[in-house]
Amino acid sequence: MVIIAIIIGCLVGILVGMNTPIIPYSMSGYLAISIIAALDSVFGGINSSIKGNFDLKIFVSGFFVNAILSILLTYLGERLNVDIYLAAIVVFVGRMFNNLGYIRRHYIEKWISRKNKEEKNTNEKGV
Amino acid sequence: MNKKNQVAITLGLMCFILTALIVVQVNTINNANSAIGQARNENDLRDEVLKWKEKYDVTYSNLEKAEKNLENLRQNASNNDETTKQMEEELKTANKLLGLTELTGDGIVITLEDGTDLIHQEDLIYVVNELKNAGAEAISINGQRLVSTSFISCDGNVILINGNKIGTPFVVQAIGYPSTLYGALMRNGGYLEKLQDIGIKVETKKVENIVIQKYNGIIDSKYMKVVE
Amino acid sequence: MEKNNKIMAITIGIICFILVLTIFVQFKTVEETDISGIERMQETELKEALSQWKQKYEEANEKLEDTNEKIKEYSNQEQDKTKTSNLLQEELKNANMILGKTDVEGEGIEIIVSDGYKVEVNGNRAEQNVVAKDLVNLVNELKKAGAEAISINDQRVVNMTDIVDIGNNYILVNSQNVSNPYTIKAIGEKTYLQSALGIKNGYVDQMAASGKNVTVEAKRNIKILKYEAKTDKNKMQFKYIKEK
Numbered sequence: 001m002v003i004i005a006i007i008i009g010c011l012v013g014i015l016v017g018m019n020t021p022i023i024p025y026s027m028s029g030y031l032a033i034s035i036i037a038a039l040d041s042v043f044g045g046i047n048s049s050i051k052g053n054f055d056l057k058i059f060v061s062g063f064f065v066n067a068i069l070s071i072l073l074t075y076l077g078e079r080l081n082v083d084i085y086l087a088a089i090v091v092f093v094g095r096m097f098n099n100l101g102y103i104r105r106h107y108i109e110k111w112i113s114r115k116n117k118e119e120k121n122t123n124e125k126g127v
Numbered sequence: 128m129n130k131k132n133q134v135a136i137t138l139g140l141m142c143f144i145l146t147a148l149i150v151v152q153v154n155t156i157n158n159a160n161s162a163i164g165q166a167r168n169e170n171d172l173r174d175e176v177l178k179w180k181e182k183y184d185v186t187y188s189n190l191e192k193a194e195k196n197l198e199n200l201r202q203n204a205s206n207n208d209e210t211t212k213q214m215e216e217e218l219k220t221a222n223k224l225l226g227l228t229e230l231t232g233d234g235i236v237i238t239l240e241d242g243t244d245l246i247h248q249e250d251l252i253y254v255v256n257e258l259k260n261a262g263a264e265a266i267s268i269n270g271q272r273l274v275s276t277s278f279i280s281c282d283g284n285v286i287l288i289n290g291n292k293i294g295t296p297f298v299v300q301a302i303g304y305p306s307t308l309y310g311a312l313m314r315n316g317g318y319l320e321k322l323q324d325i326g327i328k329v330e331t332k333k334v335e336n337i338v339i340q341k342y343n344g345i346i347d348s349k350y351m352k353v354v355e
Numbered sequence: 356m357e358k359n360n361k362i363m364a365i366t367i368g369i370i371c372f373i374l375v376l377t378i379f380v381q382f383k384t385v386e387e388t389d390i391s392g393i394e395r396m397q398e399t400e401l402k403e404a405l406s407q408w409k410q411k412y413e414e415a416n417e418k419l420e421d422t423n424e425k426i427k428e429y430s431n432q433e434q435d436k437t438k439t440s441n442l443l444q445e446e447l448k449n450a451n452m453i454l455g456k457t458d459v460e461g462e463g464i465e466i467i468v469s470d471g472y473k474v475e476v477n478g479n480r481a482e483q484n485v486v487a488k489d490l491v492n493l494v495n496e497l498k499k500a501g502a503e504a505i506s507i508n509d510q511r512v513v514n515m516t517d518i519v520d521i522g523n524n525y526i527l528v529n530s531q532n533v534s535n536p537y538t539i540k541a542i543g544e545k546t547y548l549q550s551a552l553g554i555k556n557g558y559v560d561q562m563a564a565s566g567k568n569v570t571v572e573a574k575r576n577i578k579i580l581k582y583e584a585k586t587d588k589n590k591m592q593f594k595y596i597k598e599k
Contacts, residue, residue, distance in 0.1 A: 005364040009371030016372075017379025024181045028384045035381060038374050056363055063370055079153045172401040179408035186415040193422040200429040204439040211436065214443040221450035224591055226514065232596045249492065256491050260517035264593050275453065275514040278498035290407070303595050336597070345414045346453055351503045351542040353448060354458040354578060 034067035226274035232302035240296035243326030261311030263301040455582040469536035473566030483566035500551035508533040511582040545573040
């Protein structure tokens, strides 16, 4: 059911996104940083669901609050003449890679252990 | 109690310092932006250009909406009366003739591209003059509609039409009777032949249903008055 | 449990929707905004572009206000026939004035261009006749300097006016003969028009260098006659425009 919801959400998102008017270019910097923040929460969510401690409330709040905070921080940086968004990108993308690493390791380990089992099984049968 | 007070005071002080610093910095940046002649780096300029371009785009689309609105209003207001209706029609035709609407029709498209020799502003001026002579009804160059106040000038090595920069290749679109236009422009001894001879790439095609953009500037008349 | 699952699916679906939506909006924005031109510009060019966009914005804004003003007038007078007709009349008058269908007057300059001669190395006089190109260039220069109405020997120059040579002695303007000397009248800011032609290596210098005579005179009031089409070709009308 969750997977169906994800697919529907993505498809409708693409459709609506294609048909909405574009935003002013100077605003797109903020949108970009919020997308990165949201993506970071998504990977974090996948990671925690693998670990088995996924919490919907934490996921949803992280998704929105991170996005909004990153926009506010970028805006603050603009006013202060510091490129804060660079730091935000470093943190978010760094975390994304970490999470991706966990996810990858998890699935590779799963795959390897399954393969080992199969080999054992065939070996046993062969014997 | 004493300790709590201390913590509160320290926190309060720190907050004060932080906010004060932020406000000072924000003010400094704002002032630096508004001061004329301040050395600004190119990125800031780029942002500024984009910002004004966006402002223009927004205003222009508002203007288009307002003009449509005005046209509808005129039509509604003049619907019940023959004379006003006639005037409204006349006004519509006048606006078309002025170049304030997008037009479609058959005609020719001339593409001029720098070859062994470069295209100068005069070349475009003369080509346009020949098109007018051949009876063209609407002309545009690289999307810039030519209206009664349009001029072609050059600034260094760029060509400007109506003050907008355009570059090679130059695509001249003209609506009119295609065979007449084509024959007149491609005749022996015509200006296009001369351009070809000095090494400019010229391509002329008869094209159906050319769309010529409307003039996206303002035709000013501050100095002239109708003689009563 | 079942209920929790449902909530979970729906929220995650919504989150996916929002994420993908914003991503695609961003894609489109980046794709459709043409900043490549700006990206490559140097500081001076950027400054130029900046002032150009500012000016364009101000022009558009001015026109927007003007249009809104007219909208207000029309909607206020929707019920009143005579007032509507007056408004239309006013707009029509203005449009026809810009088109060149009425006599106009205002400050401007009067230019007289005439045939001359050049003394060649061997002492011979070489006749230098004014040709159509001289007048075409002059018209372009005048428009560049902000001329609002132009005429050549009382032939009003409108948008589709053509200027071509016929033999050596005549020039056709709007398919009608004009001949030497050529009197060009232009309405606009007179000092600006005058100085635009008179700048170093400007139009007057160029003409003088080729041996032709040019005089420029600023005038407080110039009258320019309306456009009159003598041939069918020159009528202000569209024959090849298709209605949409």
